Amino acid sequence: MRIELTVNGKRVAHDVEPRLSLVDFLRDELDLTGTHVGCEHGVCGACSVIVDGDAVRSCLMFAVQADGAEVTTIEGVGNGPGTLSALQDAFWETHALQCGYCTPGMIIAAESLLAQNDNPSDQDIREAIEGNLCRCTGYVQIVEAIALAARNIREARS
Amino acid sequence: MTHYVSKKRRPKEDGRFITGRGKFVADIKRPGMTHVAMVQSPVPSARLKSIDTSRALALPGVLDVITGEELAAHTRPHQNALDTPEVVVYPMAVDRVRFAGEWVAAVVATSRHIAEDAAELVDVDYELTDFVVDPEQAMLSHAPLVHEAHGSNILLSREFVWGPVDDDAKRSEHKIGFRVRWGRNATVPIETFGVVAQWDEGSGILDIWASIQMPSYAESIAAMLDIPLNTVRAHYDVDVGGSYGVKRGLKHTIVAAYLSRKHGVPVRYIEDRLENMTGGEMHGPDRIFDMTVAFDDDGTINSLGIVAIDDAGANSSRGPLQLGKPVSAICGPYRINSVYYHAISVATNKSGQSAVRGFGQSPTNVAIEACVDRVARFLNLDRLEVRRRNLVKKDEFPWRIPSGSSYDSGDYLAVVEKAVSLSELGTMGARVEQARSQGLLSGIGVVTTLEPGGGNSSFEPLLNPKNTTTTWPESCVVKMDRTGLITAMITTSTSGQGHQTLVATIIGEELRVDPDSIRVVHLDTLTGMPGNTPVASRMAIMLGGAASGAAGKLKTRLATIAAHALDTSPDQLELIEGGFRVAVTPAKSITFAELAIIAHREDHRMPANLEPGLQETFVMQVPTGGELPTPDGVVQMYPCYSFACHICRVEIDPATGKTHIPEYVIAHDCGTVINPDIVRGMVIGGAAHGIGAALYEKFEYNEDGQLLTGSFADYLIPSALEIPDIKLDEHCTPSPHTSHGQKGVGEGGYLGAPAAIACAVNDALVPLGLERWELPLRMGELADQIAGGQTLGNLLGP
């Protein structure tokens, strides 16, 4: 089946089998391997991407459902090659990761939060990432990173 | 004073992960790559009457379907860690299956989708046979046998008596006994296990890319495939998406490698989550402890008795050795005079057991800490005070415990005081009362636990006399290139521990070079040096030591060349940033860049008899290691002992049984910290694992031998809303055995948290006259117990 969509600002057109999940499409057809597969049943959040402005599970969508959509993956976060988004920079600053496997999904969830709320409480942050499981960090440095990024964004704006 | 060690620095690894540029095994693509899916047994025990692969083979895109019988005809069985030669286990079932989820056949196809389609078309005729799920039932003489040729389900039964156990029991004023249960769980990384295998007929090399954290991986592959070790090239530059002990996909690798060789194509097997949970054999320890403790009126604990029954499931690989590591800290941080330990490993019809963070120490720590709490309650003493009275004092190090290991250093009471202060323990009782006044149960957990680090794997010969391991070295190569830049080489893959940062920081420290300019690369098993992967909280100690050693050798070589060039002697030189100068005449100096040119291109400026180039290797021996256990099981195991005090408060809704953790504090001492952010993450992350083990996570089998928690919907990994804002304080007692005083830190959080939560929950239950030492303390069972009001029973009895 022919699908056309926008991924990280680029138009792409592909023939896909209807049963191909969006995450498999991104990874295997587009070589965007930053989006990870963790559980394939919608619990872990490693495959989080932004579809039409909202963070969603790319394992819980078939690529055909994304026909016509705008998709942003971890490769599309940031302000261009070689630059980091405020969140990416903050994740590095607080070492909000260890193995790095959940990290892209976690950053996507956080980008989605900060797009709607640039002054989140710790509870807001924890609720925004509750669907993204991290096995390494215990979340504390992740919460700190998101709060730091929010602060940096607010300061840069004012 | 240090320049880089212990200083805040952004970890080298993080940059690639935050941009989605990590290279995990699933990101590896080889031309013509094929994909495997497994056919798994739906029943816990059966004879395989027939396997018909014809419908599967007929599906377009399917290359092959292999059975366990075919694989066994071309490979050797798994090596047993225990001395159990009649326990014969292959990667896939041969003749019979021993647990629900066991691999029966493997499909290889042009895509994973097609492989899964074909797996459904493999027709297997199972003849059901008797099975056993409960480990105590499995020990009975009439129990169905998991491994018939072995003649029993007991894989190991060894008693140890360390010190005057009988005398200590007699002289003690009190003795109590009780049972503690540790549920079957695992650290369950978000990345499943995966492997890509490619047999290259031209070079005769088997290339392996895998999500692996496993000592002797290549050795095991070569042994099972019966090929020379120097044909196996396992690549260590694959990022591992979390492991914490469990990434040991040897059987996966054998299947993929066999298929690759048979068909001459690259073969990839990435477990999906259901395969991972049911058939990946990554479940951790599953234990029953029968504890006895002998003590005096003042709370002095004289002797411990520990009977540990560990349910190993259906294999006998490395899992059962997890009964051995706790021997290295069998007294906890306490001055206990004697210990009786009976280690029993039992086979059942469940998934085989894998190594999990702490290698069996965390369950044992729960049992030891439960003892201390019960002693305090029996004597009506403060639980922290009982600990203070029994802790080893700072002027008593090195402290040798009855089982033979020496604790290197520590100031346990100072760490405890930091935890007390940070947690505001003095007013925590008031917060407990406040919660109780709102109708909640509330309790405090205070535990003190040890983390052995950097060991020599002496639990192998301890539990298997045919094993003669007495060291577990680690290596590092450091070279300076012709432009004066440094590259370090290590022989392990990394699963989040920050080895590149560790090595660059230590080399930077030794050579006064900015760690950000140092490249650290991962070799493979053909180019690499002796190594044993990041298990057992060993890398700061062992890889850090190897990096320091190699850098030190390089510094000596550089100084020799510099002294020659500056017409002085090496001992007159002073290391400065980027080179050397003569101490008495600082104007005379030379840069590393210039020295690098000399070493690589200017033989006329080289000292006589010095070979060209700037490359040094250091193989780090385990400090304090090197002896086999005595016949009565006394052995020095670990060189370094980190210490932690966890203090937490829980609140339990008595109606729902739901436990909430409003306060959690850890003070810890892992000696010298190399990178503060990495250490902090390790401690908190380990504690989060421990909270999962204490409250949520269990691989639950029903009486039919079926795994009930085989997906992430039922196996409950805590999210950001379950893990509290854990607060930390640090103390530093350097180890005398390591390059910079560092100790291990990768496991400590996990070694303390389950005990802390269990003690807090039991403290909360005291007003109801209840107790529950059965982990995980899940809400449903806890609430049923509260509602049923089972009484405290013999809590205070002998």
Add this chain to the structure above:
Amino acid sequence: MKSAPFEYVRPQNLHDVCQLLSDSAIDSRVIAGGQTLVPLMAMRLARPERLVDITHVDELADIVETEDTIRIGACVRQRSAERSPVIHQHLPLLSKALPNVGHQQTRNRGTIGGSICNADPTAEIVLTAVTLGATLNLQSINGPRSVCVTDFLVDAMETSIADNECLVSIDFPKTRTKNSGCGFVEVNARASDYAIVAAAVSLTLDERHEKCTHISACIGGASSVPVMTAETQNSLLGSELTDQEIEAAVSHAARQLTPMDDVHASGMYRKRVAAELLARAIREARDDCRSDRHAH
């Protein structure tokens, strides 16, 4: 965990949806948000021959206010409903329930109608629909049909929807008056899990905010479908909803329940906790109503 093969079609209007569903030669299944269906397909526990994606049918995506009801299109995303001022104003119980559904990312895709058609006995949206007496509007090639949600729910994961029918919208009666209040309480092991047990209550007090004049009190997760607690409701009608009265009233509730044992909780747990959560939800609704009075 790859789905078995299937065909995919994406009709643009309801007529085409009904045409597609009327073809009995092929096993079609409607997909909206897919947050439950897709994992079932990944585990091959569901294997439709054809997916009919209804999310591009405009007429299914609206929230429409009429005099007495709020009509929520079947494909309205749970997250949109959660943020909807109209729902917040007129269906406060649904507003309270929605944040408990899955987590933000599944609510971004999952739909109100999808949850109801899935008929999970623990689902918060189903429980809310039963509590509020929602009416479902269905469409097939043979025309429209409306059915009360309690008649729609047949058993756990089973509804009376015909193979050729598509859920179009759900009519929720408006509940917010100055004398009304609601409560929603659930318990689960982790915040984002399915509820083990949940209770939803919508009630009205008299003008003086003293006596209860109407109450819907419903329990989810403790039977195959949400259970309205008639005895509890009857015993509270006309009462002042003191804690003691509530305590006494909920003691009847558990008798109606036929819960299952599972790995997370025993049936006894569900019965016991259902009564306790119901009491909490009634108290929450009462306090909600009375605090409203101060606000007015």
